[in-house]
Amino acid sequence: MKGKARKALVVGGGMAGLEAALKIGQAGHEVILVEKEANLGGTALLLSSTFPKWQDPLEKLNLKLEQLKKLPAVEVYTNTEISSCTPNGSGYSLTLRNNLTGEETGVEAQAAVLATGFDYFDARKYGEYGYGTYPGVMISIEFEEMLREWKKGLKREKAPGAVAFIKCVGSRDRIKGYPYCSKICCMYTARQAGMFKELFPQASCYVFYMDYRAAGKDYEEFVRSVMEEKEVRYVRGRPAKVLPYGGKLMVRSEDTLMGVPIEVEVDLVVLAAAAVPKKETLELAKSFAAATNQHGFLEPVDGFTAKAGTRVFFAGGCGFPTDSAGAQQQGAAAAAEVIALFNQD
Numbered sequence: 001m002k003g004k005a006r007k008a009l010v011v012g013g014g015m016a017g018l019e020a021a022l023k024i025g026q027a028g029h030e031v032i033l034v035e036k037e038a039n040l041g042g043t044a045l046l047l048s049s050t051f052p053k054w055q056d057p058l059e060k061l062n063l064k065l066e067q068l069k070k071l072p073a074v075e076v077y078t079n080t081e082i083s084s085c086t087p088n089g090s091g092y093s094l095t096l097r098n099n100l101t102g103e104e105t106g107v108e109a110q111a112a113v114l115a116t117g118f119d120y121f122d123a124r125k126y127g128e129y130g131y132g133t134y135p136g137v138m139i140s141i142e143f144e145e146m147l148r149e150w151k152k153g154l155k156r157e158k159a160p161g162a163v164a165f166i167k168c169v170g171s172r173d174r175i176k177g178y179p180y181c182s183k184i185c186c187m188y189t190a191r192q193a194g195m196f197k198e199l200f201p202q203a204s205c206y207v208f209y210m211d212y213r214a215a216g217k218d219y220e221e222f223v224r225s226v227m228e229e230k231e232v233r234y235v236r237g238r239p240a241k242v243l244p245y246g247g248k249l250m251v252r253s254e255d256t257l258m259g260v261p262i263e264v265e266v267d268l269v270v271l272a273a274a275a276v277p278k279k280e281t282l283e284l285a286k287s288f289a290a291a292t293n294q295h296g297f298l299e300p301v302d303g304f305t306a307k308a309g310t311r312v313f314f315a316g317g318c319g320f321p322t323d324s325a326g327a328q329q330q331g332a333a334a335a336a337e338v339i340a341l342f343n344q345d
């Protein structure tokens with residue numbers, strides 16, 4: 001078998017899956033890239049900008065898509081999911097189903113990379129914040145759409161005069177949410193708040209936080225610049241309640257640094273909902289006999305590499321919340337594992 005071109009399946013066409021597909025394809029192997037949505041790109045398609053350098057997420061994405069087009073051995077199936085997967089000793093026999101046409105295609109792959117991303121915590125579980133009840137309360141990924149439109153110069157007349165961000169909604173909460181820290185929401189909250197102030201310097205902007213975690217290259221400097229240059233007001237405290245207030249919203253909290261209660265009147269409240277495992281990733285994990293942890297994130301079998309089972313690897317947000325750079329690095333690491341496996345076959 002040595003030296004023979006082999007075929008890998010990559011499930012999910014976000015930054016992690018794209019990187020894995022590119023690297024495996026560039027090593028001379030065939031790749032089947034399966035994406036359930038109409039377009040490749042995943043969450044990057046929804047973002048207005050990226051930390052830590054205020055970059056346009058589409059720049060990097062388009063570069064990857066261009067590189068992918070140059071690799072004829074990478075076959076892309078969009079609007080497609082895996083409808084069956086049977087291990088066959090040397091890999092997997094799979095059926096791919098097109099979600100629009102119902103058409104089914106049988107394929108074989110000798111290894112798989114799962115790169116299906118993460119989901120969002122159901123913020124309705126925090127009834128006190130009014131998500132799903134007050135139209136002015138949303139989660140961060142929904143706020144990205146507003147930022148994208150304002151950035152393009154659209155709907156600016158409807159822009160809010162004041163926004164409050166509430167962090168750690170569903171994270172670090174053993175009772176109503178998940179015990180872990182979602183790792184990226186301190187950073188994207190800072191970016192969203194900073195970008196909002198950049199677009200609307202006269203507006204008020206508050207970030208309610210328990211801690212802020214900015215461990216990464218240039219991350220601390222990024223958050224500091226949002227606080228100091230963009231004049232976003234960080235208030236240490238976990239809000240007790242969001243209340244309707246004469247057509248607006250009132251955020252009631254305590255400023256634990258000052259030791260005083262605080263109430264702010266805003267038009268919008270943005271909740272940094274925890275990143276949680278996707279149910280469909282759990283289903284895929286069962287089909288591919290891939291290991292998961294107690295929450296449902298994919299888990300390395302040897303505690304270090306991207307390997308989740310004999311011939312199955314993973315990358316990006318389906319393993320744990322990560323930033324875009326981390327997702328790409330993990331995509332490359334999973335590809336390296338697949339290439340090493342193919343070299344041994």
Ligand SMILES: Cc1cc2nc3c(=O)[nH]c(=O)nc-3n(C[C@H](O)[C@H](O)[C@H](O)COP(=O)(O)OP(=O)(O)OC[C@H]3O[C@@H](n4cnc5c(N)ncnc54)[C@H](O)[C@@H]3O)c2cc1C
Nearest residue numbers: 012014015016036042043050051116117316317322323324
């Ligand atoms: C609000 C918000 C703001 C962010 N801002 C930043 C930022 O400024 N900078 C930064 O570095 N990071 C940021 N991130 C994080 C960044 O979005 C992630 O790191 C990145 O998207 C992870 O890439 P991924 O490929 O793992 O997942 P995704 O981008 O989610 O891609 C997963 C892909 O898999 C597909 N898929 C899922 N299930 C299936 C299935 N069963 N079959 C086929 N396809 C499937 C999905 O449709 C999707 O295309 C932000 C995240 C959020 C939520």
Ligand code: SF4
Nearest residue numbers: 168171181182185186
């Ligand atoms: S990254 Fe920040 S906002 Fe997100 S859970 Fe951790 S401490 Fe909370």
